[in-house]
Amino acid sequence: MDTQKRLIIWISAILVVGIIGIGTYEVATAKPAQLPVANGSLSMPLDATDHTKGASKPEATVVEYSDFECPACAAYQPMVEAVYAQYKDRISFTYRHFPLPQHLNAPIAAYAAEAASNQGKFWEMGDMLFNGQNDWVQLDTASAQAVFATYAQKLGLDMTKFKADENSDAVKSRVERDLQSGTASAIDHTPTFFINGKMVNNPQSEAEFKALIDYAITHP
Amino acid sequence: MQSRIPNWLLVAIILAALVGFGDSAFLLSKHISGAPIPCFIVTGCDSVTNSAYSFFLGIPVSAIGVVFYLSMGFLVMLYWDTKKTLFLKLISVGTVVCLLASLYFLYIQAFILREYCVYCLISAITSATLFTLGMILLKKLRAPKVLA
Numbered sequence: 001m002d003t004q005k006r007l008i009i010w011i012s013a014i015l016v017v018g019i020i021g022i023g024t025y026e027v028a029t030a031k032p033a034q035l036p037v038a039n040g041s042l043s044m045p046l047d048a049t050d051h052t053k054g055a056s057k058p059e060a061t062v063v064e065y066s067d068f069e070c071p072a073c074a075a076y077q078p079m080v081e082a083v084y085a086q087y088k089d090r091i092s093f094t095y096r097h098f099p100l101p102q103h104l105n106a107p108i109a110a111y112a113a114e115a116a117s118n119q120g121k122f123w124e125m126g127d128m129l130f131n132g133q134n135d136w137v138q139l140d141t142a143s144a145q146a147v148f149a150t151y152a153q154k155l156g157l158d159m160t161k162f163k164a165d166e167n168s169d170a171v172k173s174r175v176e177r178d179l180q181s182g183t184a185s186a187i188d189h190t191p192t193f194f195i196n197g198k199m200v201n202n203p204q205s206e207a208e209f210k211a212l213i214d215y216a217i218t219h220p
Numbered sequence: 221m222q223s224r225i226p227n228w229l230l231v232a233i234i235l236a237a238l239v240g241f242g243d244s245a246f247l248l249s250k251h252i253s254g255a256p257i258p259c260f261i262v263t264g265c266d267s268v269t270n271s272a273y274s275f276f277l278g279i280p281v282s283a284i285g286v287v288f289y290l291s292m293g294f295l296v297m298l299y300w301d302t303k304k305t306l307f308l309k310l311i312s313v314g315t316v317v318c319l320l321a322s323l324y325f326l327y328i329q330a331f332i333l334r335e336y337c338v339y340c341l342i343s344a345i346t347s348a349t350l351f352t353l354g355m356i357l358l359k360k361l362r363a364p365k366v367l368a
Contacts (some may be wrong), residue, residue, distance in 0.1 A: 006301055009297070009300070009301075010297065010301075013293070013297055016238070017238075017241065017290065017293070020238060020241060020242050020245070021241070021245050024242050024245040024246045024249060025245065025249040027246070027249075028245075028246050028249030028250045028253065028255065029249055029250075029252075029253040029255060
């Protein structure tokens with residue numbers, strides 16, 4: 001066999017083996033697909049890495065999947081605060097990220113909140129992000145991040161660490177984790193509330209929200 | 221001189237080796253990543269592959285399988301390239317070793333662990349196939365040369 005033919009055959013063989021090897025590896029190590037559960041339940045139970053505040057032994061749990069760029073979420077903030085203020089000794093309140101795809105700055109806002117969380121200021125940063133929504137949602141990435149940096153400075157955070165964390169893989173996967181759990185729960189809007197692990201229709205008033213929580217507490 | 225080693229035989233050996241390679245590579249990848257193994261037909265995939273019997277001299281058996289099956293294919297390629305019958309003899313010997321190993325692992329699954337791993341069973345089938353092909357090869361090697 002002439003050299004060219006030999007070369008072609010050998011290279012083809014190596015390619016075939018390589019493709020089978022890599023393909024097999026990818027298939028073997030791929031995360032199993034998770035079908036969205038459209039029955040309205042929380043797909044991923046609360047754990048230690050979740051942002052949870054309130055009673056350590058809650059009579060009811062409340063989880064909010066939210067997006068810092070979402071106007072509805074910002075609008076819900078006062079209601080959520082008022083309800084939490086009243087029930088904080090009896091319920092736990094958990095925030096999970098669900099940045100909607102059409103909100104271009106939502107992911108980086110979530111990363112900023114996570115970076116602040118690493119320095120113990122998650123809820124404070126979240127409040128600043130919602131309150132200052134109009135200041136950053138329309139900006140490009142760099143400008144929005146500059147606004148987040150001013151929030152971080154106001155919170156007295158270590159800026160070097162904040163900026164490093166904002167862009168870190170760990171923070172990104174942390175947000176991704178929440179997003180995927182939301183997708184697996186078939187969430188299609190924000191905010192979405194889960195009380196005792198069951199999705200509820202967004203309460204239209206503070207009174208309605210409180211009634212839902214009262215019901216959950218008395219019907220565990 | 222007519223080549224007395226039919227091409228279909230060598231192609232069959234390569235195909236069996238590729239199947240064995242894919243199967244072993246799959247198990248090796250699962251071993252490296254620690255991911256659970258999707259079992260079918262039988263139920264003992266994880267038990268078998270996590271047992272002490274899945275290691276030989278500290279090396280995962282799946283890794284040995286990958287190297288072995290790759291070598292079988294490689295030997296066929298080398299024969300095609302150089303026409304040296306030494307490579308065919310090595311293949312024949314290899315398939316015997318392979319079969320003995322497979323019989324050993326089948327014994328472990330059936331009598332010691334009493335659990336089966338379907339991917340190990342697939343490997344046993346490719347081993348048996350390779351052994352059959354290896355014996356045909358040996359027979360062809362020993363047949364008197366046909367002069368053109």
